Amino acid sequence: MTTVYVPMDAAAKSVGADQVADAISAGGGSELRIVRNGSRGMLWLEPLVEVESGDRRIAYGPVRADEVPSLFEAGFLAGGEHPRRLGPTEELPWMRAQQRLLFSRVGVIDPLSPDDHLAHHGFAGLRRALEMTPDQVVEVIKESGLRGRGGAGFPAGIKWKTVLDAPGQTKFVCCNADEGDSGTFADRMMMEGDPFTLIEGMLIAARAVGAAEGLIYIRSEYPDAVRVMSQAIDIGYAHGWLGHSVLGSDLSFDLTIRVGAGAYICGEETSMLESLEGKRGMVRAKPPLPAIAGLFGLPTVVNNVLTLASVPAILADGAEAYNALGSGRSRGTQVFQLAGNIARGGAFEAPFGITLAELINDLGGGTRSGRPVRAVQVGGPLGAYVPPDQFDVAMDYEAMAARGFMLGHGGIVVFDDTVDMARQARFSMEFCAEESCGKCTPCRIGSIRGVEVIDRIIAGEDREGNLALLGDLCEVMVDGSLCAMGGLTPNPVKSALQYWPEDFNR
């Protein structure tokens, strides 16, 4: 019996993974077992087919369905030579350069196999947590230095402590899986590649704060993630990992999935809570913090997928091990996502502190077009554009912020020298106008006026006056907006103005 891994990850499927799996299945006999795993994160190599060979796997990729017969001819089931043969997966430079905690199982296991989860130390973290008091669990998270991966980087332990200490019997754990930033896909890969780890993270959070109910808010654009998570939840209930008396303990936890309806703003935690309550996705003013008055006005943990998925390893291996990684106040690892015009795009997990240059040039291999890199946008559509002379910046929250950049959710979108940065600045305002919830004035009206003012600048109308107006508008949006949507929109605009002023004056 030979096991062949063909990813079921949506990115792999989008380049023909299903057809490749079918072709392998059709060509193989009863001695062949196909496992649809998550992606290893090397998206330029998808569909990446792996063949089990002893305690390692031999990678072939990217494989097209019509190349499968030739793989059989080459004896790929025994690791035979083939133009697509890449060698042992773990020895590929991309893999060797990583330090995988979060993604340690992604691409390795069968995502929906309970046995695989257990075989890969699944529930080690939860079992530890169940032996501790809630306070102790919170303390471990605090000591680990884990910060929210949604973008704001708020210390997870402090948030959990607030929920734990908030009065009330009913509390919630909500997972924000509304991954809407451009160039980001780590949450999706996590849910599709290792759903039980996310569930385990939520169980630990529930244990820590005293919640009995959890919800995962997944964007509707992620149908595969919705399917995998749903199946994982069903399997979890069937195995006593969810519901009454989890793993035989006194912890009870019910978990359900809610699917968004295509609004970027619902990635903002208070909008997400409104949406979860069945209302229009509109930002709430803070205070009160969701930790004190969240879902239905009750104390609620709202964490990103990666935050919660980091938790099991922290509990299993201890806060110290986790805290040993990273740089400055950014501890542990982050899954960086390389996208846009890049030769080797994908997900790369490394401790905080890796530089942009390493990520883009060494790992990403520069642009896919082969032209020089002119700008990268880090942290999604609200993140600043970074020019190449700043690529030495370390990827940690504070180091980025010190230069006026934003790490965000770890998405990196690369542009070559054909990009028009004035158009990109305009696009930032346009995106805000399109996706604003419409609640606060600076965002609702400011963004549309921002587009108009930039248009006038581009058209050369009273450039000086309009540049001054744009500056004033940016101040109103930054200082006046209700949430980060309007407050951060000026970031990309201002960075474009700062580093590429010539694009506004053609």
Add this chain to the structure above:
Amino acid sequence: MHGLAEDIVRMGNQIARQFAHLPEDEAVTAVANHLRNFWAPQMRAGLVDIVDEGDEVLEPILAEAAELLRGS
């Protein structure tokens, strides 16, 4: 029968039925008290007249209560 006499019979019987669950003497007293408190004298007199004429079907409790109202 027309007018007030009809009211007296209908209302009187209805009141009597409300107290029918009580022991008879208590019921009679209760009905009489109710009529004293809430009925105009001409209606109470009208009830006594109706009892005397004997043409109407009255609840026994009401008829007995009417005796207590006689001359009051």
Add this chain to the structure above:
Amino acid sequence: MIVTLLVERDYGTPASTGTGLVTLEIDGATVIVPEGTSVMRAAATAGRDVPKLCATDTLSAFGSCRLCLVEIEGMKGTPASCTTPVAQGMRVTTETTRLQRLRKGVMELYISDHPLDCLTCPANGDCELQDMAGVVGLRDVRYGYAGENHLDAPTDHSNPYFDFEASKCIVCSRCVRACEDIQGTFALTIAGRGFASKVSPGVDQLFFDSECVSCGACVQVCPTATLSEKSVIELGIPTRTVLTTCAYCGVGCSFKAELRGDQVVRMVPYKDGGANEGHSCVKGRFAWGYATHRDRVTKPMVREKITDPWREVSWEEAIAYTAAGFRRIQAEHGPEAIGGITSSRCTNEEVFVLQKMVRAAFHNNNVDTCARVCHSPTGYGLKTTFGTSAGTQDFKSVEKADVIVVIGANPTEAHPVFASRMKRRLREGARLIVIDPRRIDLVKSPHVGAAHHIPLQPGTNVAVINAMGNVVVTEGLVDRAFVDERCEGFEEWAEFVSRPENSPEAVAVDAHIDPEELRAAARLYAKGPNSAIYYGLGVTEHSQGSTMVMGMANLAMATGNLGRDGVGVNPLRGQNNVQGSCDMGSFPHELSGYRHVSDPAVRKIFEDKWGVTVQPEPGLRIPNMLSAAVDGTFRGIFIQGEDLAQSDPNTHHVTEALSMMDLVVVQDLFMNETAKYAHVFLPGTSFLEKDGTFINAERRINRVRPVMAPACGKDEWEVACEIARAMGYEMSYARASDIMEEIAAVTPTFSGVSFAKLDHLGSLQWPCNVNAPEGTPIMHVDTFVRGKGRFVPTTFVPTDERANRRYPLILTTGRILTQYNVGSQTRRTDNVAWHPEDVLDIHPADAELRGISTGDWVVLESRVGATTLRAEVSERMPVGVVYTTFHHPGTGANVVTTEFSDWATNCPEYKVTAVQVSPSPMSRVSAEALTGAELTTAGATPAS
């Protein structure tokens, strides 16, 4: 009285209910406020108003306009003062150059998408956007006006009372939030997102076609001209305010009548109004135009026979004619041959004077009030059990209730402002039990639902309340401590209700209920911890109305749900002054304050004050007066503001009695059905002309202040005095406050009441005396008024009115939001847009059996009469029960109701009439012609 326009202070966010105090510094000044207060409100109390647009103190903070940004030491950025709570030692700065720049920047954005027609805008002078542009010093909009905008958004004129001018909308969501938080209807939403966000009734509907109930809350909170009263658009901004009280239902909302000269421009609910706290419904807010309707009769009229034409006469002649007529009847037929009926729509002062006219000038006790036909069983039941004839709570108490029981009431239609308060509490998590044959709105509406709905068969209230008592006693849910300490007669009652025949299972068949559901409801009520009963005419208007009131009182006592916030037994009164008209001694057996006429000590108080003998025996009640009229022994009546011929049961009997009398005197605003049988018509005054007091369902005495002189030239109490004088009894008052002085002098529960105190406090709840100088919000706190609360066994005696082969359906009657009672007021306003006619609701199964579809004309027939109206097939109805309203004289729903009544009080059994419904043989066209003709008659100017 206030002579200039009253502009209520807006603190931006609601007052905090926090108990602790927080000290902070705002612009260098020390401020001490309750914890939980917003920085905005704290600043306002310190006289530092922070600019704002989306904030108003009737709505919770929203934080969208971003004008109210402040700087707070140690906090990064510029937090919004509306959403930031105060903290101990906080140091706030409300004005810096940075803040000024930001605010100006925000206003610049607003105005870049707003019409620049201030001078011709209806809100000119009353526009917060305009004010804020001024406050921030906006001088230039550098974005220009050529950008994307909403200036072409069409105006929605569909609502009869207000316009929605979308082009002026600043999307502050105040209207949406008011519709949700204050009114609880959820008719409005923000549609679209980003710059396309817009206020939308329903899903792109017009206001009129949406769920909107026209409460006016959205119009009131709108900071711009976007939502404006049509009357303001037409007339302009008002210049003076008179505080007064609405004259529709028993909620008794306080209003600011806003005027220009003597012309009412609009009625705006008053934030300090104890009953409504700034909220209103479509009737009080908008349907006041009847007061100046051309149908108003303003001259006295007289005729010898009811077949003669009316003759306009002077007041002197009308009064002389009336007095002579009454005296002649008494001379020929005895002192008992005349009487009077007081109106629950009139002021306490008018009612008191009229009952005094009867007792002192007529020398009999033949005075009754229209409460006879609505809440007289409340009087009997609550007096017997608790010792006084009134609800136990104030409205605010509902905010503390954990379980709310609504029995035979439909607050969202009939008491809408209280319903909004109740719904808010339900949205906060209180549980609801509805006991009503119909699936009323409260059973299931947006964000409100009943935990239990008991759709009982009409006429089985007492069986059901006994069954609830049975569950409480047999399942050990009695509050023994409360019962032992505060009540008497418990053992006898407990033995009675625990009998097997009173179990839910035993009554299930007759009452058509699910016994398990009823058990669950009883348990929920008993466990509270705070459970409150609210009830309406579905309790009282039955043959056992009084028994049911006592049944509810028993249940409340057994579970200890009395004497504190959040509990109680509360009648929802139908008319504005039902409570007051009863309090004033309008019943034939009681003097003011519910004291029996047979008590010599009580009589002496009045005899000393009035200088006449007061009769020691009860007088006749309305139905008995009418029956005696048929006998020929009762021949003259004075009817104050009540339309007996439309509102009272068995219309044929009523009109027969009226037509047999020698002198029928009607005092009213309009020619009504009763006036067709009158010999003297005396014009009355509308609430906008009255000076006096109304008492609402929570015993709250509210001032009614005149905004214009009486159209007929006389106050109503003056007319009663003049008739009394003409009949030989000297009585006169210089002003309405003198009447209240007399009421206070003779009525212990009112001894501390005066106009001066009311003007000072705003309102107060009786009892008000030396023990409670500022009134009594909650009654029976330590002891019951009668000492111990008295349990009364309530044997179920089924009504004689039963469905049979000939009349197989049961008719029950009620009200609709936009119409009021017999409709003489609301039918003369644009409210007819919503409810142009009464319709008959019928269950689909009953309709199908008879071949009836929605919109069909049907004949509704009982053993006493028949009428024709249109059918509405509705799942709200249970099988076997039909329902209609009685707002339109053309329908004459009371043609079919019968002479049956409550055993103790004669309150008519409106809620149970055996009827048959059949398709009308009349063609649709002729039926429409008939209805149209009758409506025309009702609305015509009287012949003069």
